[in-house]
Amino acid sequence: MKIGELSKKSGCSIQTIRFYEKQDLFEACNRSEGNYRIYDASSLRALRFIKQCRSLDLTIIEIKQLLDTKNNPDKSCSSVNNLIHQHMVDVTHRIAELEELKLTLSEMASACTDNRKVKECGVLQLLEE
Amino acid sequence: MKIGELSKKSGCSIQTIRFYEKQDLFEACNRSEGNYRIYDASSLRALRFIKQCRSLDLTIIEIKQLLDTKNNPDKSCSSVNNLIHQHMVDVTHRIAELEELKLTLSEMASACTDNRKVKECGVLQLLEE
DNA sequence: GTAAAGTCTATACCTAGTATAGAGTCAACA
DNA sequence: TGTTGACTCTATACTAGGTATAGACTTTAC
Numbered sequence: 201m202k203i204g205e206l207s208k209k210s211g212c213s214i215q216t217i218r219f220y221e222k223q224d225l226f227e228a229c230n231r232s233e234g235n236y237r238i239y240d241a242s243s244l245r246a247l248r249f250i251k252q253c254r255s256l257d258l259t260i261i262e263i264k265q266l267l268d269t270k271n272n273p274d275k276s277c278s279s280v281n282n283l284i285h286q287h288m289v290d291v292t293h294r295i296a297e298l299e300e301l302k303l304t305l306s307e308m309a310s311a312c313t314d315n316r317k318v319k320e321c322g323v324l325q326l327l328e329e
Numbered sequence: 330m331k332i333g334e335l336s337k338k339s340g341c342s343i344q345t346i347r348f349y350e351k352q353d354l355f356e357a358c359n360r361s362e363g364n365y366r367i368y369d370a371s372s373l374r375a376l377r378f379i380k381q382c383r384s385l386d387l388t389i390i391e392i393k394q395l396l397d398t399k400n401n402p403d404k405s406c407s408s409v410n411n412l413i414h415q416h417m418v419d420v421t422h423r424i425a426e427l428e429e430l431k432l433t434l435s436e437m438a439s440a441c442t443d444n445r446k447v448k449e450c451g452v453l454q455l456l457e458e
Numbered sequence: 459g460t461a462a463a464g465t466c467t468a469t470a471c472c473t474a475g476t477a478t479a480g481a482g483t484c485a486a487c488a
Numbered sequence: 489t490g491t492t493g494a495c496t497c498t499a500t501a502c503t504a505g506g507t508a509t510a511g512a513c514t515t516t517a518c
Contacts, residue, residue, distance in 0.1 A: 291430055
């Protein structure tokens with residue numbers, strides 16, 4: 201299949217597929233006589249793996265590490281588990297930050313609920329502090 | 330005061346201050362004979378305003394809009410209130426996304442709590458799906 | 459034969475800064 | 489007066505994960 205079909209089946213844009221290839225995340229495939237990329241079912245599986253990882257917000261470098269690990273089936277998988285665990289810690293931390301931000305924004309919003317003039321705006325006054 | 334002092338007083342790095350100036354977020358100031366930037370108390374206030382906004386995750390463009398609004402003290406401040414409100418909506422949305430991600434990660438983590446070999450790794454198996 | 463759709467590479471752009479190189483400025487000290 | 493060190497200047501490249509273009513080529517359908 202050509203890149204357009206792979207794009208539709210995988211849900212990744214054509215540019216993204218080419219970008220992953222350039223990043224050495226996605227193996228360079230065979231080419232047709234006219235230099236078109238030709239993929240098969242295993243390309244689709246590989247791309248879906250990458251997409252799954254990206255949906256977990258793993259970075260491209262981390263996905264490379266995972267792919268590298270996958271190529272050593274007899275080694276320990278602890279690095280994989282650690283990666284996921286560390287991500288959970290990071291996400292938890294980020295949620296806490298955003299909750300705090302939300303609180304600040306909500307306090308800010310309640311400082312000016314009615315429609316005032318700019319010079320009397322409660323939000324702007326808070327921002328000046 | 331020179332940029333180093335402003336940097337210390339504001340908590341913005343020197344590069345960031347110059348960056349804001351280049352982005353037309355922070356007014357270009359006077360220069361000394363030797364071409365050094367010379368700031369005063371009002372520069373510090375302006376920079377603190379920007380920093381306050383950035384701590385709320387407002388984009389540079391949004392901050393520009395706020396600054397523009399501030400220059401029209403007799404206009405309505407509704408655009409300011411809308412901006413803050415929209416940010417709260419966005420942050421709330423982002424928190425929900427991250428909560429879902431956290432759940433997925435936690436399910437994933439519990440798929441492989443013991444230390445296995447890569448080929449038997451529960452996390453990698455889930456990622457393959 | 460030709461038009462449309464698909465693909466190719468290379469390049470620039472996005473955000474909000476950060477990091478660097480190489481040059482110039484200024485103050486203090488000998 | 490010379491020089492050392494701290495500070496500042498501009499310009500440029502880099503970060504992450506793509507997205508968007510231009511201009512050329514290939515393939516497909518009629």
